[in-house]
Ligand SMILES: CCCCC/C=C\C/C=C\C/C=C\C/C=C\C/C=C\CC/C=C/C(=O)SCCNC(=O)CCNC(=O)[C@H](O)C(C)(C)COP(=O)(O)OP(=O)(O)OC[C@H]1O[C@@H](n2cnc3c(N)ncnc32)[C@H](O)[C@@H]1OP(=O)(O)O
């Protein structure tokens with residue numbers, strides 16, 4: 001980090017006001033002092049590589065140049081990772097330095113994030129031995145090709161076909177229609193030579209559902225598409241410009257039998273199909289990534305909050321009191337209302353991610369012992385938390401951008417690009433509504449079990465308690481608010497269930513009744529997610545090992561999250577819990593007190609995310625707060641400022657002006 005000496009004086013004053021040890025917060029957020037040290041050390045190593053620095057901002061490059069620059073930097077970054085591993089005999093620590101290097105999304109994201117994990121999770125030991133060393137060492141580069149032009153959400157409807165030919169012991173891949181073309185996979189456009197293709201398996205004319213296959217699609221030397229492969233890039237998008245998303249179609253393309261990933265289901269040489277213990281295990285990589293996305297949401301909220309809070313400490317505009325100098329915009333309570341929820345939410349998502357990671361690891365261990373009982377709970381929880389955190393994080397990033405006024409609209413603030421990347425997660429890895437409806441299926445089953453007095457899984461056991469406790473008075477404490485959100489979820493689950501029953505009594509079948517109740521079902525899932533987020537985050541701060549000074553501030557942040565959402569969803573609470581109008585007025589006052597209490601620590605709190613300037617990549621958010629100098633420095637990099645008079649003057653403007661004289 002930069003030294004305090006060159007800092008904007010407002011930021012120096014803000015840091016002097018902080019009531020806790022920022023380094024303690026950093027170490028707590030990232031796990032330990034050792035983890036912080038190792039992460040920073042790795043970030044230093046990456047940033048020391050001169051070739052990774054961009055000569056001009058990415059925004060001035062063409063689509064093609066941006067991609068090529070992305071690949072160039074991704075390969076250098078890959079070398080740094082390899083060298084680190086060779087030197088330390090372990091992978092680099094979790095870090096976000098790719099953001100400082102690629103700025104947007106790495107063309108290798110899908111290789112590391114889904115291709116390698118799918119081989120590891122869906123391959124037999126022999127298949128892992130064949131492909132993992134090559135993939136991990138980047139001798140082959142892959143992606144995860146599932147979504148098609150016609151189907152993304154409903155994967156049982158995928159149209160890519162893999163027909164087994166027992167004579168040659170091969171699968172024949174075909175994309176018989178335009179809608180069957182793979183569409184979206186990252187890296188597919190021009191980067192990868194392999195992919196996991198998810199396709200419908202046919203043996204002797206019989207369908208056996210969707211399965212993952214490994215296909216080499218480009219020649220390893222020439223990189224030309226192999227015969228029978230049609231592949232290309234899908235073009236510019238709202239974000240993800242360097243992710244290199246692509247399309248792919250096969251025409252009688254043959255792959256050997258061993259290329260079907262067969263950890264779960266198998267096809268024997270003679271074409272016998274051996275079913276796996278649970279066909280949903282084929283969806284395993286998606287579950288893992290959904291968990292990871294909750295962690296990503298914490299990062300994006302932290303990034304946007306750091307930029308907007310630092311900027312708001314430096315920016316002065318108007319007066320709170322006419323007799324005083326222009327105020328720091330951070331002193332306006334409305335600004336605090338916009339920003340502190342982003343700081344608080346980043347902590348909430350982080351705690352939710354750590355909680356989900358534990359659940360994921362436990363279920364994976366159980367699955368390795370053929371125990372599947374907790375898989376439905378993992379799937380349902382990963383679905384709703386991914387859906388709610390990604391949408392909330394997108395809204396928070398946008399609110400931070402708006403909170404920076406006109407300068408937030410500048411690409412150099414890095415807030416527009418961050419919004420584009422964050423909001424994509426609402427759609428990818430399972431569209432929000434579709435995932436919330438998956439959780440709703442689970443909630444309906446849990447509700448039916450609750451009605452029968454059965455024991456419920458831990459994440460939904462509050463439904464049983466709420467059933468018993470519905471008469472208890474509201475308590476205006478964090479624990480009381482957590483219970484309140486559980487009551488809301490309980491009420492919405494019950495209402496959705498009863499709505500389904502009502503339609504069925506009217507003669508509708510279950511599917512139609514489900515569709516008619518689905519707005520309520522989605523809302524029940526959202527309420528369930530909110531109850532989990534509130535409970536998990538409050539428990540995390542209460543059990544944290546932080547010093548009293550830090551603990552006080554973390555509790556304020558967690559209470560801010562609880563109170564913010566109480567006020568945002570007060571209608572639901574009035575409907576489904578025993579909260580009163582008076583309680584809401586007390587909580588409104590409490591919320592304002594929390595904003596005021598957090599205010600002196602605002603800059604310390606975002607410093608506590610420890611996101612260095614290169615990762616923030618923002619004129620507005622740097623540690624030293626030299627906002628105006630950086631805005632001007634960046635503007636001067638515009639190619640239009642590299643010449644005093646642009647040729648368009650002579651070509652168009654001057655002739656127009658002269659014509660106007662005639
Ligand atoms: C050591 C711990 C590590 C933890 C992880 C930590 C870190 C992770 C590391 C990295 C990740 C981090 C960041 C991300 C990195 C990279 C990725 C970044 C960008 C990715 C770019 C985007 C990629 C993609 O988008 S890939 C394509 C994704 N596509 C989808 O998500 C499609 C969504 N659709 C579906 O999943 C399914 O179609 C459906 C909606 C679930 C429906 O399926 P269907 O078969 O029709 O089922 P149903 O009939 O509805 O239900 C039947 C039954 O099955 C249950 N079910 C469904 N899915 C699952 C599942 N996955 N697991 C278990 N059970 C499942 C369902 O509930 C139902 O049950 P029921 O009958 O009892 O009710």
Ligand SMILES: Cc1cc2nc3c(=O)[nH]c(=O)nc-3n(C[C@H](O)[C@H](O)[C@H](O)COP(=O)(O)OP(=O)(O)OC[C@H]3O[C@@H](n4cnc5c(N)ncnc54)[C@H](O)[C@@H]3O)c2cc1C
Nearest residue numbers: 145146147151152153184185186424427428429430431433
């Ligand atoms: C940036 C980005 C990167 C991606 N990367 C990859 C990748 O690497 N590999 C890959 O395979 N895919 C990738 N995808 C594709 C992504 O997984 C799909 O776009 C996503 O799963 C949503 O599917 P869809 O596009 O078919 O949406 P649709 O399902 O067509 O959704 C459109 C609308 O229909 C609604 N809808 C659909 N079904 C239902 C239902 N059953 N009930 C109620 N409403 C419904 C949705 O809620 C939504 O409002 C990527 C997508 C993006 C945006």
